Amino acid sequence: xxxxxxxxxxxxxxxxxxxxxxxxxxxxxxxxxxxxxxxxxxxxxxxxxxxxxxxxxxxxxxxxxxxxxxxxxxxxxxxxxxxxxxxxxxxxxxxxxxxxxxxxxxxxxxxxxxxxxxxxxxxxxxxxxxxxxxxxxxxxxxxxxxxxxxxxxxxxxxxxxxxxxxxxxxxxxxxxxxxxxxxxxxxxxxxxxxxxxxxxxxxxxxxxxxxxxxxxxxxxxxxxxxxxxxxxxxxxxxxxxxxxxxxxxxxxxxxxxxxxxxxxxxxxxxxxxxxxxxxxxxxxxxxxxxxxxxxxxxxxxxxxxxxxxxxxxxxxxxxxxxxxxxxxxxxxxxxxxxxxxxxxxxxxxxxxxxxxxxxxxxxxxxxxxxxxxxxxxxxxxxxxxxxxxxxxxxxxxxxxxxxxxxxxxxxxxxxxxxxxxxxxxxxxxxxxxxxxxxxxxxxxxxxxxxxxxxxxxxxxxxxxxxxxxxxxxxxxxxxxxxxxxxxxxxxxxxxxxxxxxxxxxxxxxxxxxxxxxxxxxxxxxxxxxxxxxxxxxxxxxxxxxxxxxxxxxxxxxxxxxxxxxxxxxxxxxxxxxxxxxxxxxxxxxxxxxxxxxxxxxxxxxxxxxx
Numbered sequence: 001x002x003x004x005x006x007x008x009x010x011x012x013x014x015x016x017x018x019x020x021x022x023x024x025x026x027x028x029x030x031x032x033x034x035x036x037x038x039x040x041x042x043x044x045x046x047x048x049x050x051x052x053x054x055x056x057x058x059x060x061x062x063x064x065x066x067x068x069x070x071x072x073x074x075x076x077x078x079x080x081x082x083x084x085x086x087x088x089x090x091x092x093x094x095x096x097x098x099x100x101x102x103x104x105x106x107x108x109x110x111x112x113x114x115x116x117x118x119x120x121x122x123x124x125x126x127x128x129x130x131x132x133x134x135x136x137x138x139x140x141x142x143x144x145x146x147x148x149x150x151x152x153x154x155x156x157x158x159x160x161x162x163x164x165x166x167x168x169x170x171x172x173x174x175x176x177x178x179x180x181x182x183x184x185x186x187x188x189x190x191x192x193x194x195x196x197x198x199x200x201x202x203x204x205x206x207x208x209x210x211x212x213x214x215x216x217x218x219x220x221x222x223x224x225x226x227x228x229x230x231x232x233x234x235x236x237x238x239x240x241x242x243x244x245x246x247x248x249x250x251x252x253x254x255x256x257x258x259x260x261x262x263x264x265x266x267x268x269x270x271x272x273x274x275x276x277x278x279x280x281x282x283x284x285x286x287x288x289x290x291x292x293x294x295x296x297x298x299x300x301x302x303x304x305x306x307x308x309x310x311x312x313x314x315x316x317x318x319x320x321x322x323x324x325x326x327x328x329x330x331x332x333x334x335x336x337x338x339x340x341x342x343x344x345x346x347x348x349x350x351x352x353x354x355x356x357x358x359x360x361x362x363x364x365x366x367x368x369x370x371x372x373x374x375x376x377x378x379x380x381x382x383x384x385x386x387x388x389x390x391x392x393x394x395x396x397x398x399x400x401x402x403x404x405x406x407x408x409x410x411x412x413x414x415x416x417x418x419x420x421x422x423x424x425x426x427x428x429x430x431x432x433x434x435x436x437x438x439x440x441x442x443x444x445x446x447x448x449x450x451x452x453x454x455x456x457x458x459x460x461x462x463x464x465x466x467x468x469x470x471x472x473x474x475x476x477x478x479x480x481x482x483x484x485x486x487x488x489x490x491x492x493x494x495x496x497x498x499x500x501x502x503x504x505x506x507x508x509x510x511x512x513x514x515x516x517x518x519x520x521x522x523x524x525x526x527x528x529x530x531x532x533x534x535x536x537x538x539x540x541x542x543x544x545x546x547x548x549x550x551x552x553x554x555x556x557x558x559x560x561x562x563x564x565x566x567x568x569x570x571x572x573x574x575x576x577x578x579x580x581x582x583x584x585x586x587x588x589x590x591x592x593x594x595x596x597x598x599x600x601x602x603x604x605x606x607x608x609x610x
């Protein structure tokens with residue numbers, strides 16, 4: 001391991017008598033890239049605060065190297081007491097440190113530094129907090145959910161910036177791709193204790209499942225041992241009491257160990273209530289345009305959404321994703337063009353801002369609407385406490401006000417409310433915010449089995465890849481383009497189109513030079529143009545139609561394969577390979593058609609002069 005900069009040994013902490021950390025360890029060396037993972041409420045943020053010196057543990061040792069600079073990015077930054085954003089950023093620097101880096105990072109994020117912190121949106125506040133944490137170029141960077149409220153360009157910039165840094169990083173995030181790109185060590189915080197794997201997040205889930213299997217096997221052995229000892233006791237311990245006192249004591253110790261074992265926390269049980277199927281057509285946009293204050297949000301959009309589609313909508317903050325959703329669901333009228341909605345639609349919306357939640361409500365009131373203690377699920381009444389358990393709420397939280405819930409608990413509550421309602425159209429606006437990885441897995445499974453239609457706005461690239469069948473991406477100036485497949489497939493298709501465009505642009509000067517050479521351009525006495533096609537051109541004219549037909553057939557076959565909604569779930573690798581080949585084939589077809597057209601025009605010109 002590299003030179004140790006930060007170490008937490010046997011950290012223990014309880015809140016209100018309930019143990020949260022019961023022997024957690026963390027060791028950070030120079031240049032380490034550590035992801036800290038665990039369930040919501042497991043104590044990840046608290047452990048990071050202890051590392052940053054913001055929380056004192058009940059017991060345990062905390063070592064911070066005297067010469068190490070440690071920066072901390074909290075999940076919810078507090079900017080109180082600062083007149084401007086720049087003041088907040090510079091306040092995180094030491095007296096001799098240069099303020100230029102902080103100003104530069106704010107500029108990258110589109111902030112001048114003169115903004116009033118109280119007026120910032122969630123995304124802007126997150127950008128300012130990142131600028132403060134990065135400005136000092138720390139030896140150890142502790143970051144808690146850095147991608148929350150960031151759009152995709154900002155996430156990708158942050159990934160690239162962190163990759164270029166030499167300091168150590170300890171990160172908490174629900175963004176799988178972010179963790180996979182950056183981590184080289186995984187620390188799993190489970191029931192108060194930490195487990196360390198000297199590999200990145202890609203290896204975490206298989207390793208975690210293996211540890212759980214080993215634990216279950218050990219628990220089964222302990223149960224069998226207790227059972228044997230109990231049988232021995234009932235078989236005549238009284239007659240042998242004096243010589244077997246130790247064995248009786250051992251049995252009591254085994255029972256005590258069994259009671260004190262902390263079981264794996266339960267899993268969220270998600271089950272959507274589906275309404276009757278909608279019509280085959282869900283929504284159709286024809287020539288739709290919308291602008292605000294002269295700024296185009298949507299320009300001449302043509303889009304058809306069919307029953308069972310899972311459409312992901314991506315774009316930078318401010319691109320108009322929420323406006324687009326409002327147009328497609330009929331909540332907003334276009335300036336021009338038309339929106340046609342299908343029949344029998346039962347829509348349920350999950351709002352990322354949690355605006356539907358009154359902070360003074362109790363958890364029970366939020367689920368029942370304040371009407372008694374029953375929740376109607378699929379036409380059947382369930383007690384609210386029973387339904388809460390499906391989403392990992394404890395019975396004592398029934399009367400807890402929403403304002404005391406964590407971000408992850410509020411996210412689970414919104415899911416519980418949304419999934420209790422009958423629907424055949426789910427509109428999910430950033431549903432992954434604050435959810436732990438296990439809950440995200442279950443949400444992905446639910447959406448995979450959902451028979452209705454899904455409109456999903458998300459900045460979580462891995463979640464998009466696992467859920468959607470196509471992506472509608474903002475291209476700028478109100479232009480939106482639909483791509484088959486998930487986010488990675490969209491990037492592959494964009495690259496294919498860019499390569500094809502680059503090849504065409506490179507071919508134009510070459511064609512001009514060839515034409516100039518053939519015509520004797522630049523000579524004192526120009527020669528006559530050729531009276532017939534070269535052998536190479538004739539061969540190309542003869543073979544290109546067959547190549548074009550072959551590519552068209554291949555593209556049709558690839559498109560039909562991608563149209564299978566089960567393909568991604570059954571074979572994600574085949575889906576990605578097929579999508580990449582489709583993008584390449586489309587680029588090759590465009591190039592072949594342009595080449596054939598150029599040669600055909602030249603042939604007609606020469607024959608006309610003959």
